[in-house]
Amino acid sequence: MKLAWEHYIGLAGLVLMAAGNAIGLFWAPPEMMMGDVGRILYVHVPAAWICMVIYLVAFAGAVASLATARPGADALVESSVEVGVLLNVLLLVLGSIFAKPTWGVWWDWDPRLTASAIMCLTFVGVMVLRAMVDDVERRASWSAVTTVLAFVNIPVTYMSVRWWRSLHQVQSSSSTMSAEMWNVLWLNTVALLLVSIWFVARRYRIARDRADQLRAPPLEVAP
Amino acid sequence: MIRLVQQIAAVVWKDLLIEWRGPARLSGLFVFAVAILLLMAFAAGSVEVMRKIAGGTLWVGMLLASTRSLDQSFSVEAEQGALEGLVLWPVDPLALFYGKALANALVLFGVGVALTPLTIAVMDAPIAGSPWVYLGFLVAGSAAVAAPGTLYAMITSQARGASVLLPLLLLPLVMPALLAASRGTTVLMEGDPMDQAGGWLGLLIAFDLVHWSLSGLLFSRIVENP
Numbered sequence: 001m002k003l004a005w006e007h008y009i010g011l012a013g014l015v016l017m018a019a020g021n022a023i024g025l026f027w028a029p030p031e032m033m034m035g036d037v038g039r040i041l042y043v044h045v046p047a048a049w050i051c052m053v054i055y056l057v058a059f060a061g062a063v064a065s066l067a068t069a070r071p072g073a074d075a076l077v078e079s080s081v082e083v084g085v086l087l088n089v090l091l092l093v094l095g096s097i098f099a100k101p102t103w104g105v106w107w108d109w110d111p112r113l114t115a116s117a118i119m120c121l122t123f124v125g126v127m128v129l130r131a132m133v134d135d136v137e138r139r140a141s142w143s144a145v146t147t148v149l150a151f152v153n154i155p156v157t158y159m160s161v162r163w164w165r166s167l168h169q170v171q172s173s174s175s176t177m178s179a180e181m182w183n184v185l186w187l188n189t190v191a192l193l194l195v196s197i198w199f200v201a202r203r204y205r206i207a208r209d210r211a212d213q214l215r216a217p218p219l220e221v222a223p
Numbered sequence: 224m225i226r227l228v229q230q231i232a233a234v235v236w237k238d239l240l241i242e243w244r245g246p247a248r249l250s251g252l253f254v255f256a257v258a259i260l261l262l263m264a265f266a267a268g269s270v271e272v273m274r275k276i277a278g279g280t281l282w283v284g285m286l287l288a289s290t291r292s293l294d295q296s297f298s299v300e301a302e303q304g305a306l307e308g309l310v311l312w313p314v315d316p317l318a319l320f321y322g323k324a325l326a327n328a329l330v331l332f333g334v335g336v337a338l339t340p341l342t343i344a345v346m347d348a349p350i351a352g353s354p355w356v357y358l359g360f361l362v363a364g365s366a367a368v369a370a371p372g373t374l375y376a377m378i379t380s381q382a383r384g385a386s387v388l389l390p391l392l393l394l395p396l397v398m399p400a401l402l403a404a405s406r407g408t409t410v411l412m413e414g415d416p417m418d419q420a421g422g423w424l425g426l427l428i429a430f431d432l433v434h435w436s437l438s439g440l441l442f443s444r445i446v447e448n449p
Contacts, residue, residue: 066444114402121395128391132383142378145441149371149396152433156399 006201013194020188028184037101041181044094046189048116050196051087054080055123055154057200062147065140071211074140077147079203081126083196088120103167112168115157122150136214227318234314234322235329241299242330249330252292256284256338264345277348278409281338282401286368289331290390293372296327297380310446320373320442324435328362328369335361351414356424360407363427367400367434368393374438377445403427 024042031038061076095113096106107113126146133139156163162170174182242249263280267273300306309319339361343349350357372393379388407423 066441115399118395118398122392125392125395129378129382129388132388134383138381141444142382145374145378145445146392148441149374149434149437152437153396153399 004201004205006198009194009201010198013191013196013198016187016191017195020184020191024184024188029178029180031181034102037098040094040098042184042188043192044091044098045185046192047087047091047094049189050192051084051091052154052158053193054084054087054196054200055119055151058084058123058147059151062144062151065144066148069137069140071136071140071208071215074136074144075204075207075211076200077126077140077143078130078207079200081123081143081147082203083199085120085123085127086199087192087196088116088123092116092120108167110167111160111163112157115153115160119150119153119157122153123147126150136211227315230314230318231322231325234309234319235326238296238323238326239329242326248292248295249333252288252330253334253337255291256288256334257341259284259287260338260342260345267346270347273346274348274412275409277342277346277412278407279405280346281335281342281408282364282405284338285331285335285364286394286397286401287390288334289327289368289372290393292330292334293327293369293376293393294380294386294389296323296373297376298385301380316443316446317439319446320439324369324373324438327373328365331365331369332361335365348412350412352411352420353415356415356420357408357411359424360404360411360420360427363424363431364400364404366431367404367427368397370431370434370438371396374442374445377442400427400430403430 020042024039028039028042030036031041058077058080061073061080064070065073065077092113095116099108099113100106126143129146130139130143133142160168170176177185260280263276263283264273267276297306300309310316339357372389375389375392375396379385379392382388403423403426407420407427410417410419410423
């Protein structure tokens with residue numbers, strides 16, 4: 001049996017993720033100020049980056065859905081919004097675990113944290129809307145509209161650490177960390193990206209199948 | 224262009240007339256906001272806390288009241304196919320959106336103006352800063368809720384569980400605007416010693432510009448595919 005292409009990507013992602021996590025936990029040097037606690041960066045930062053990338057895919061799907069009304073674009077919105085929310089929840093949970101030993105609290109009403117929580121809620125709203133609408137065409141156009149509006153807040157979330165004096169550190173880059181840490185961070189980011197592509201592709205196929213079942217079958221000539 | 228402006232004015236006039244002829248709806252909205260104000264005052268416990276949360280309370284009251292008002296704004300259109308009639312007349316979808324959004328913003332602004340003396344009295348939080356800037360916050364804040372609110376009310380009025388869906392979609396989306404409006408109003412009530420109100424008002428106006436342009440554009444897509 002021939003496996004679908006996304007399974008190979010998913011498998012590569014899982015292997016890289018296992019390697020990246022092992023390197024991050026055991027081989028990468030501890031962070032100078034935070035020590036071993038800083039190793040959570042290797043999963044927390046990729047979750048933030050890939051979450052925003054997947055929301056960007058959802059936005060692109062929404063624009064395509066509004067422009068072309070193609071079922072594939074709507075399926076892309078459905079699949080990427082769901083995977084984006086999953087990563088968003090992962091981001092918030094990992095951030096909370098990171099905050100306790102470094103800031104002394106599980107949660108702080110810091111602009112970045114608040115914006116990330118708002119980002120999650122706006123996309124959960126899109127998912128709930130989809131669940132409440134049965135008509136395929138209406139669901140596609142309404143969820144595209146709400147996805148575009150939900151995406152508007154994402155640049156604000158990304159820039160919040162620079163625009164407001166925030167407890168959260170500024171965005172990680174090669175200039176804010178050593179090359180050894182940066183490489184491990186990138187390895188984990190690529191791994192999570194591959195796994196996320198796998199999830200989106202699988203979810204996309206399910207969404208397409210469900211949408212096809214809901215559409216009326218084509219008319220056929222009587223025997 | 225002139226035709227579009229005339230259509231917008233006609234839709235605003237129609238919506239305000241509906242509000243005027245059914246005062247029970249408008250007064251119900253105001254009483255709902257007052258109830259939230261009183262509940263927050265009871266929960267605050269002390270005068271110091273009340274003063275600190277006065278700005279936020281005013282905006283939470285307005286925001287929650289807005290969900291009722293926006294919901295009603297499209298439920299009246301759904302009765303006897305009024306919305307369909309408007310589209311077929313033909314009223315430009317842009318005029319329909321901007322007319323309804325303006326009417327919703329005006330209603331919300333009215334609730335905010337009426338709620339202000341009560342907030343000052345109940346929360347013991349007089350406006351120590353510029354009253355004109357305060358009015359600017361009421362205008363920009365009402366507009367920030369009205370534009371995406373009108374778009375979402377149009378969507379949810381035709382979906383199952385509209386009364387749950389509208390707050391669920393709208394509240395997270397307008398949270399940055401609520402944050403700017405409540406922080407700005409609070410610093411104004413404290414006399415704006417660090418000169419922060421202007422920055423919050425700027426953020427609110429930027430939010431308005433983005434959402435009023437984007438929502439108008441997207442509304443046309445929904446009306447084309449109702």
